[in-house]
Amino acid sequence: MASVSVLYQSKLRSALDKGEFYPLSHLYFCEECDAIRCPRTIILDAVMHYCPNCLFEVPTASVKSQRNRCMRNCSSCPLCQSSLSTVGTGTSIDDPNISLDKLTEAESSRADPPFLLSCGCCGWNSRCFGERGVFDKPTGIGALIARGDEKEGRANEEFEHVRSKFESLLSVDGFVDDVAFHPLYPAHATPDTSDRQLESLAETEFDKLNILRNATDLHDIHNSSNSYPSSIYKHLQTPQRIKLVTKYSKRCATCRHILIKPDTKSHTKHKIKMTANNYLPAINARIARMALQPTGSRLTSNGELRGGRVYVFEMHTVNPLYDAMKIRMKVVHQSGCKARIDEGEYEIGAFNDVMEFEEEAWVQSQARRISEAKSVGLVESKGNWTNSMFELGVYQDAKRLEVSFGKEKVYADEKV
Amino acid sequence: MTTRFKNDSLWIETDTGNRISRKATICAPVNIVLSGNVIIKADVIIRGDLKRAGPSPSIAMNIGKYTILDEACVVRPAYKTYKGTFSYYPMKIGDYTSIGAHSVLEAAAVGSYVDIGRGCVVGRFVVIKDCARLTPGSVVPPNTVIPPYALFSGCPATQIDTLPESTLDNVQQATTSAYNDFKMT
Incomplete structure (x- = not known):
């Protein structure tokens, strides 16, 4: 209970949807709308696709024909899903000290044909397929696996299902706010009748896989009604090509301005990056040290708050902007507790990165220690951060405390 | 390089701001390059002696x-036998990266802004790209590539999530203030 998490909420257009709270790091800020944008109030556009294993970019044109999988050498182990490596087990160098068993491990490769796929995690190798699992060349193995998939035709069927489902969704992307279903965030999905077809395909597979994953002994698998279904069985037998990863550019759903634009040359950098932590004050709240607590307000032995007591919390606010910002807080919503907070306006100094490193004295000169003894209101202000106090009266039977503060000028709500 | 002793018994701080615990085991420091502002805590083991075979300095x-590098983590170069010759391969760790306590790292390359949790085991020739994160207790099999974010x-x-774009700034701030x-x- 004594652990505090600070979450922020973006203002949603729709009055029906109250919106969710997110940590600051997951939010974006639209300069045009002057508002926070959360993963549900943005629009995603695929910019490029790349393989997470070899990190090579796949042209958008060939993504569909390759079924969103890597065409190079990347494949995953049929037993443990970790990536396989190509190993040369050639015998052109005769060394009696190295047994042939060892040669299937990637770190003892001789780089001569024949080549095998070998898993560094569970020890599986493609020799169990006999002739089919041994290759003359170390490249283009992905293409060979793909040929095997095509014969089954199952992948095509699945792809068509998924595509028809998402096409219907994407056609209404103008109302992303109101759609309770987001392609990337299926956790928020409310299943409707049209989803059934897709789910029947995907969910049964998933359930069956889960039974296999969670099984601790053979008995568990036998007890489940459909033990080792045939399609899963085939899945587990052959290496799968590694699925591609998509990089998205992200736009504000309201004004369509770009919030995130990845740099196609670098995997790390972004050409445009409007993340909320560069615009909103970072807030950290924690329980103030014991000397400041009212008499009788001690924590329980395992660090939890006691019901019926009043506790003082310390709130540390950091301004990331190069301009000073004014903050006024007020309690919007509370459950399980009664919060007392200073509703007056106060200022947080501007962020100054040069000063921060070079002139410790400048920061010191800005420091104002307002009051040590106060239990509510601004206590300390220094450089671009302030410390302020607020009080929480915990109700007798409260299990979880929630306080929302409305903040003017910064458009943030806070949940403690 | 001259060293300046702040706390003679426990820590060494170099001119470039590296802070190294005297309880850490650092083998063959000649083969190790620290770029500055590196913290090496107690009981860390760094195997600089396992360098590429041959007389030339590497x-x-x-x-x-x-x-x-948090307490008691082990960092050692990866090895393999390639075309019949056994060799160690140098390891490169990027900037603003933290390696959790009791982790064992045998990667080929670790990018910048990477966060490796406590008690992780990172296998040989693993490549960890920038801004990636490993939860505590993860075991990464050899030859795995961990993509950025x-x-x-x-x-x-296995990959369970993608990190937000603000990771780079947050990790940089967190390691600098740490x-x-x-x-x-």
């Missing part, structure tokens, strides 16, 4: 700035 380990977890470790707040006691 670097076994390259550690970027503001990188933190990926959150890996489990045994064997270095500045670090007390050599």
